[in-house]
Amino acid sequence: MIDGTATAEPQTVSRRSTRFRRGEFHAFAGDGAPFVYMTPSAAVYRLDDASVAVLDTLAQGDxxxxxxxxxxxxxxxxxxxxxxxxxLVRIRAVEAFLETPRKAPPAELPAPSPAALQRASGKRVPLSTLVMNVTSKCNLSCAYCYEYGEDRLSEASDKPRFMDEPTARASVDFMFAESGDQKLVNLTFFGGETLLNFKVLKAALGYARERGATLGKRVEASLTTNATLLRSEIIDWLVENDVGVTVSMDGNKEQQDTFRVFKGGMGSYGTVAPNVKELLARHTRRPVGARVTLTKQNLDVRSxxxxxxxxxxxxxxGFAPVTTSWQRDYAIQEDGFYDMLTQFQSLAAEYLEFALAGKRHKFSNVRDTLEEIHKGLNKSHPCGAGMGLMGVATDGDVALCHRFAGSDAHKLGTVHGGVDHDKQQAWLAEHHIxxxxxxxxxxxxxxxxGGxxxxxxxxxxxxxxxxLHYCEWIRSWTNTCLEVYGTIAAKRPEFLQQFD
Amino acid sequence: MARVQPINKKARRVDADTLATPLAAAAAPDAAAGNDVVALQQGGAPTGPNIPLGCSFVFSPGWEVDSSGGTAGLCQPVERDLYDCYITCFWPVHVPDLYNHAPDWTAKCAAAQKDWRKIDLIFP
Known part of the structure; x- marks a missing residue:
């Protein structure tokens, strides 16, 4: 093994001459103009003709x-x-190097050592969002549901089906304790069907607001619901308490009733639609969004x-393909992913038209990606799970996120005992990009x-x-969003200020 | 910059952070060949971004000795030594020549602790 006394000298380099090669980037066009998306930094640049010519020439070789x-x-x-x-060298689209006979394209960056990874992930990230699974029970029986369906993680029988009030309060205390010096914390209610445990949910938010006032922290609240149980008095409460609402809904009557059915098989559209209309009419302070699960049977994004x-x-x-193993009947297969992509692209084109006209479009998948591009997000991990976001199960176990809540294999602690930070750090290091x-x-x-x-x-x-099953999809979709971003940057840059 | 225009927020930050580097120096490493790689005993780190290389700069416990000072409980596979010596040091350990003969030797090894089995033997 080598040590600090190693005397191996680098070769004299001064007689070798400089050569140029292409760095790591993705080129795209917006409104006919050339842009590059720099992979290591996530920076976006617009190029002129001379720089495009330089990159094109280097595409043939060093x-x-x-x-x-x-x-x-x-x-x-x-x-x-x-x-x-x-x-181009400054932004690293071109690398200058000293001539060495070589066969291969650019040497890759060295893989970081485990110690470095540990350090990189080791900065304690304060909790900013707590997702509280107030119940694992649901009044619908959507076949594709990951909480209930064939791909569920935890056995429903070994956990309480409803969170009780003491656990909810302990969860709130846990959230504040883990939030460090964050002035804003987000409390999100999830399920099962959240409104089946409205009593505890209500008590939890009341307690959180009260504690927040004492601690000088603002609490933003939101919930996801299937909207079957939305009653006037619940809507009153949502409005009064400024609670953001996301409704899980799959489309029109036929689309909704394909999978989103009650236990007896009856479709839920007839119950949901009037509730949603009332909610939208009255809850105007916070944006109310729909979250659609796409399946092989329900893939007409436009309609x-x-x-x-x-x-x-x-x-x-917002749309997301169903999370499932590939062999399920509702899993979207390869041609379905392609179909979904072309439909997303056509809605993205419409988003662009709206943006250029200064109008708001409601397709949130584009909006979310544009915001990430604009900020130049460069993720060490695909999402905040286990970092700034955690999920609490009905019994108070804390897991990576709401999707893993209740799974013992993905538990990071409990609301009573706090987070096992060693376990958390190890987990983050293992999952680093x-x-x-x-x-x-x-x-x-x-x-x-990595998704x-x-x-x-x-x-x-x-x-x-x-x-890996959706890599091509992600690259195509990201490219589409980059093109939309580039075109807006060229034609109506002021539109992007909303993402600053 | 005249030819390359920063568009998103990250590009503007990169631009601001790199303005300190003279463009000509960045694009002409041969002109500044003496500063391309420097030994610290030659008079300190170069200006601008630089990365100290070599295992002696990195505290990586569990690599050479375990927590009790022995070698029985090393937490990293011995194969990692080869890889790390080659990549982060100028130490000519017995590894394939990545530039001429085996450019893809480490292509499948993003993280040595996980992928070291993919570093294969190379026969000249």
Whole structure:
């Protein structure tokens, strides 16, 4: 083993000359103009003709400065080429290196050591969102549900079906204790069907607001519901308490009733639609969104969007493909993913038209991605699960997120005993993007980072695995969003200020 | 910058952070070859971003000795030594030549502690 006394000298390098090669980026167009998305930094740049020419030339292979100048001399004056190279080097779209005989494209960054990974993940992130599963029970029997259906994680029988009030209060105390010096904490209620345990939910938020006032912290509250149990007095309470609402809903009557049925098999649209209309009419202080689960049987994104956004009038509509193992009857297969992509792209084109006209569009999948692109998010982990976000099960066990709440294998602590921080740090280090070999060469990794842990667990039985089944999909979709972003940046940059 | 225009927030931050680096120096490592790799005893770290290389800079317990000072309980596989020595040091350990003969030797090894089995033997 080597030690600090090693005397191996680097070779003398001064006689070798500089060469240039392409760095790691993804090129895309917006409104006909060329842009690059820099993979390591998540920065977006617009290029001029000279810089595009430099990158195109380097796409053929490494070049010396002379070769580059020679290749471009008929098209651009030398100072322009030089300036372009310098700027591309600065943003790392081009790498300058000292000539060494080599066969391979750029050497990859060294994999970080476990100790470095531990350090990188080791910064204690304060809890900013607590998702409280107030019940694991539901009055619907959606076949695709990950809480109940064929892909469920925890055995429903060994946990209480409802959270009791002492546990809810302990969860609130836990949330404040783990929130560090955050001035704002988010409390989200989830289920099962949250409103089946409205009494405890109400008590929990009351207690949280009271504790928040004492501690000088603001509490933002939200809940997800299937809307079957929304009554006037519940809506009153949601409005009074400024609670954000997301309704799980799959579209028009036929679409909704395909999977979202009561225990006896009766469709839920007839119950849900009037409740939603009343909610939307009265709850105007907070945006109310619809969250759609797409399945092989329900994949007409356009008509779902039109119904939820226009006929019912939701503030925004977001879509996610069903999380399931591939062999289930409702799993979206490869051609379905392609179909979903083209429909998403057509809605994204409409979003762009709206944006350029200064109007608001309700397709939240585009909006969310644009915001991430604008901020230049570069994720070490696909989401905040186990970091700034945790889920509490009905018995007070704390897990990575609401999807894992109740799973002993993914438990990070309890609301009574706090988080096992060693376990949490180890878990974060193990799931760092740098440990995902397959993601190493993907340009979309700053935004995707391997995708949802729960999805990976359901699909491959392992949270460590990147979700390889939708890589192509994610890259195509990210490219679409980059094109939308580039076009808005070129034609109506002020629209992007909302994401600042 | 005249040719490359920062668009999103991250690009503007990168731009602000790198303005301190003279463009010409960034694009011409041969001109500054003396500063490309420097030994610290030569008079301190170079200006601008730089990365100290070498295992002696990194505290990585469990690599060379275990918690009791022995080698019985090392927490990392011995194969990691080869890899780490090659990648982060200039120490010519007995590993394949990544530049000429085995450019893809570590291509499947993003994280040595997990993927070290994928580092294969190379026969010249």
């Amino acid at each position: 070049c010396s400065p002379d070769e580059l100048a020679q290749a471009l001399r008929s098209r651009f004056p030398l100072p322009e080429v030089k300036e372009a190279i310098e700027e 779902i969007y039109d119904h939820l956004a226009h006929t019912l009038g939701f503030w925004e509509v 740098a440990t995902k070999t397959d993601c190493k060469t993907c340009w979309a990794r700053p935004l995707c980072a 949802c842990y729960h999805e990976a667990h359901t699909r491959y039985g392992d949270t460590h695995r990147p979700n």
